[in-house]
Amino acid sequence: MDKPTVQKTPTYLEEFKRKGYSRKDFLRFCTLMGAYLGLESTALGQVVKAMETKPRLPVIWLHFQECTCCSESFIRSSHPIVADVLLDQISLDYTETLMAASGHQAEEAMKNTMTKYKGEYILCVEGSVPTAADGVYCMIGGKTSMQILEEAAAGAKAVIAWGSCACNGCVQAAKPNPTSATPIHKLVKGKPIIKVPGCPPIGEVMAGVIVHVVTFGRLPDLDALGRPKAFYSKRVHDTCYRRPYYDAGLYVESFDDENAKKGYCLYKVGCKGPSTYNACGVTKWNNGVSFPIQSGHGCFGCSEENYWDNGRIYERASAFPGFGIESTADTVGKTALAATGVALAAHAIMTNVRKKKLIKNLEKEGKESEQELKS
Amino acid sequence: MANGKTNGHKLRRVYVWEQPVRIYHWLNALTIIVLIATGFYIASPLAIQSSKEASQQVYNGLGTHHTFLAAYIFLFNFLFRIYWGFVGNKYANWKQFIPTSGRFFKEMWQVFKMDILMLRGKEHMSVGHNAMAGFIYFFTFIAFLVQCITGFGLYASMSTSWWFPKLFKWVPGMFGGDAPLRSVHHATTWFFIIFTVIHVYLVFYHDYVEGRGEISSMGGGWKFVEEEVFEKGLEVPNEPTPAKEA
Secondary structure (H helix, E strand, O other): OOOOOOOOOOEHHHHHHHOOOOHHHHHHHHHHHHHHOOOOHHHHHHHHHHHHHOEOOOEEEEEOEOOOHHHHHHHOOOOHHHHHHHHHHHHHHEEOOOOOOOHHHHHHHHHHHHHHOOOOOEEEEEOEEEOHHHHOOOEEOOEEHHHHHHHHHHOOOEEEEEOHHHHHOHHHHOOOOOOOEEOHHHOOOOOOEEEEOOOOOOHHHHHHHHHHHHHHOOOOOEOOOOOEHHHHOOEHHHHOOOHHHHHHOOEOOOOOOHHHHHOOEOHHHOOOHHHOEOOHHHHOEOOOOEOHHHHOOOOOOOOOOOHHHHOOOOOOOOEOOOOOOOOEHHHHHHHHHHHHHHHHHHHHHHHHHHOHHHHHHHHHHHHHHHHHHHO | OOOOOOOOOOEEEEEOOOHHHHHHHHHHHHHHHHHHHHHHHHHOOOOOOOOOOHHHOOHHHHHHHHHHHHHHHHHHHHHHHHHHHHHOOOOOOHHHOOOOOHHHHHHHHHHHHHHHOOOOOOOOOOOOOOHHHHHHHHHHHHHHHHHHHHHHHHHHOOOOOOOHHHHHOOHHHHHOOHHHHHHHHHHHHHHHHHHHHHHHHHHHHHHHHHOOOHHHHHHHOEEEEEHHHHHOOOOOOOOOOOHHHO
């Protein structure tokens, strides 16, 4: 591909045309993005105009401790333009997995983008950064991921923490976290950070964020945890097509029962939909083919912080801290209740022994009064 | 009654629990029972086998709904009780729950000796809560607070109605997400259960060993205290001027 050296950066529309997309495809893409972002239909013109006239956003995409499932998810998003154009443009600058260049050439490309678009580029980070042992657990081109992140973040307009690894450390940060895998927001300070958690996250979210920045010149609205509101303000439970079964009290009791065949709610077999914020029920994955619950498996809660340590995959209850992995709040509670019962019984017996005189006096007094009233 | 018989006590009727306190108490009891029952149901719903369509039944939906309704009553009842701790009578005052003097701890120690270790000695003479009970109630208030914050924190994102539940949107973030928040909420429920068992037991215990109408006091508000307690100045000093109360 041609290096963006002399000519000014092409607009998105120019890129789309170069890739062979028709105007109809282009408009379809804009409409889709507008819908995902929760824009009103009247704002569609704004999106179209921005994509027609504004130059594409330079993006650097870094990979650290991750499995590339985020990228996999991204290239399978529901509209081909999302992956084909946006990602191709991104990879032009720098992304280890998909770029054509390698070695010094690749490093050169990244450096070029960083200097040429200083303060303008979006930095996408896929994966967490190990901080133990001075960061030796993840090194690229002789530099630790920490150093690379620091350099790249310094000139970035905004940072997108892409996937659960970058947002909360995911599996490598689960106990005991041997490499001290650290999420991006704990390392990068003073830059706006957009968290897009999920394992993997939904590709459309990434495209949506970029379209939003291009259209409005600012980041989309984020919630208290730094996630785009348009995608993370509802629980999976709230948009789940099996929700009516939950409300009706109809549940799958085990994975091979009649209820599972009927497609009842997976709540009792450990679905974490009720405590997970994501847009899975609406956007789905792989060109909108399916999402876990639709395939008959409960939600994992993969976009929630600490989801590996929070609880069990196939049960509602989680281990009660300090009482071993097998004990839940209910087992601890029941034991405490039984102990209370025994203690109270002992107390009742002791009361009758130790306070015998007191109770006798009260009884005597009462009986005397009763006698007096008789006469 | 008292006609020279050796043990015949003259009892003085003391208005201990004012009507708002009594209403608070029973409303609290009722909502806690509803919340525990519906809470456990939501945590682990029954296996209902039904040939009806989902649209024709709402077992869990109703359970969830009742929890939210009861939770609102519980919260505002709790807030009212805090208010009443400033304007109510001295038995309802906040100083009954939060230690502000050395006497409070002294009385707690005495209650511990007399009612828990069952040592022989001078019986304590609290008319309202004894210091130990008051201090335990202070912890229940903290548990109320925890349960309201975690509960409304879980409710915040699913509420689509008015602004109030949205005030709790920050809560899940503080606990690291809805899942750990839910665990805290669930575990705290057990505090309420164990508290209730001990509470009911102790009410019977005090009625039994003191004979002052402890059980019925939450009905009419009255306790019946031996006149000599006031005559001899045996009453607990952190309840000042008991004489004019009757």
